[in-house]
Amino acid sequence: MDYAGILEKIHVDLQPWLGKGRVADYIPELAKVPADSFGMAVVTTSGEVFRVGEADTRFSIQSISKLFTCTMAFRLLGDALWQRVGREPSGTAFNSLVQLEAEQGKPRNPFINAGALVVTDVLCRRFVKAETAVVEFLRRVTGEPSIDYDMRVAQSELAHGHRNRAMAHFMASFGNMEMPPEVVVDAYCRQCAISMSCVELAKAALYLSNGGVVPSTGERILDSSSAKRLSALMLTCGTYDAAGDFVYRVGLPAKSGVGGGIVAVLPGEMAVCVWSPGLDKNGNSLAGVMALEWLTTFTDQSIF
Numbered sequence: 001m002d003y004a005g006i007l008e009k010i011h012v013d014l015q016p017w018l019g020k021g022r023v024a025d026y027i028p029e030l031a032k033v034p035a036d037s038f039g040m041a042v043v044t045t046s047g048e049v050f051r052v053g054e055a056d057t058r059f060s061i062q063s064i065s066k067l068f069t070c071t072m073a074f075r076l077l078g079d080a081l082w083q084r085v086g087r088e089p090s091g092t093a094f095n096s097l098v099q100l101e102a103e104q105g106k107p108r109n110p111f112i113n114a115g116a117l118v119v120t121d122v123l124c125r126r127f128v129k130a131e132t133a134v135v136e137f138l139r140r141v142t143g144e145p146s147i148d149y150d151m152r153v154a155q156s157e158l159a160h161g162h163r164n165r166a167m168a169h170f171m172a173s174f175g176n177m178e179m180p181p182e183v184v185v186d187a188y189c190r191q192c193a194i195s196m197s198c199v200e201l202a203k204a205a206l207y208l209s210n211g212g213v214v215p216s217t218g219e220r221i222l223d224s225s226s227a228k229r230l231s232a233l234m235l236t237c238g239t240y241d242a243a244g245d246f247v248y249r250v251g252l253p254a255k256s257g258v259g260g261g262i263v264a265v266l267p268g269e270m271a272v273c274v275w276s277p278g279l280d281k282n283g284n285s286l287a288g289v290m291a292l293e294w295l296t297t298f299t300d301q302s303i304f
C-alpha cells in the first residue's frame, strides 16, 4: 500500500479546509494553537511509519486519553467495569449532563466525559497518582520516555472545569464515585492535558490493531477478545454523538479529542492519527474526519 503517496495527496487536497472549524476555546490554553496546523501519521503493525505535515508536533490529546484510561481500567476490573459505566452510544454531547439523572448516575459509555470520570475514579482508587500511571503506560507502549502532561493545559481546564466537577459530584450523589470527586477531576484534567504527536498516538494505539499486543515489544496489553471489545466501543461511541456519521464516512473504530486529534485503527494492518485543531459542531476535528474519510477511500481499506 502506498501510504506515503496517499498521505501526500490528502495533505494537498486538504489545503482549502485547514483552518476551518472552531478551535476549542472553553479550555483557554487550547485556543492558542494555530488553527491551520495539520499532521497525519500511519504506523503499520509491521513497524513502518508514514508521516505528513506536522506529524511530530505534540498537541493536547484531550479525550483520546479516554481510550488509554479505559484500557487500563478494563485490565484492572474486566467486565465488572460495566456495572459502573455502560456500553451504549449516548446520542448527546460529550459533556452533557442530561442522561445522568434519568439513568441514576451510570454514564452511557466510557468515552463521554461522565464515563471517563468513572474510569478515572477506578484508576485513582488503584494508583496514588492516576495521571502518572497513564503517562507511564503511554511511555511504555510508544517507547517515548519524554511523553508528559502539560501543566498549563491541565490548570487551564481545572480553572474552567465546572461541568466536569458538576458531573463528578452528581455521580457521587448516586454512589458512583469511590474517590473524592475533586481528586478524580484533578487527575482527569491532567490525563487530558497529555501532549503527544500523531506518530506517538498512532504507535500508542497499535496494540488495538494487533490483537492486544504492542507489535514492537511483544507486550500483551489486552487479550484479543478485550481488544476487539474496546475497538467495538470506539466504533459506536468514540466520536461522541457523531459516531454514526463518522463510521458511515470513515469505516474505522476511532477516538477523537477537542485538541483536534483523532486516532483510528484498522485491525491487522495499521493505526493512524490525524491532527487539525479546527473542530466541527460535535467537537471532532473537521479536517481530520475528512482526511480519514479520504484515507479509507483512497486505500480502499476499512473494517467493512
Ligand code: GLN
Pocket: 061, 062, 063, 064, 094, 095, 113, 157, 164, 189, 192, 256, 257, 258, 259, 283
Ligand atoms: N478535557 C476535555 C473535557 O473534559 C476533553 C473533552 C474532549 O476532548 N472531548 O471537556
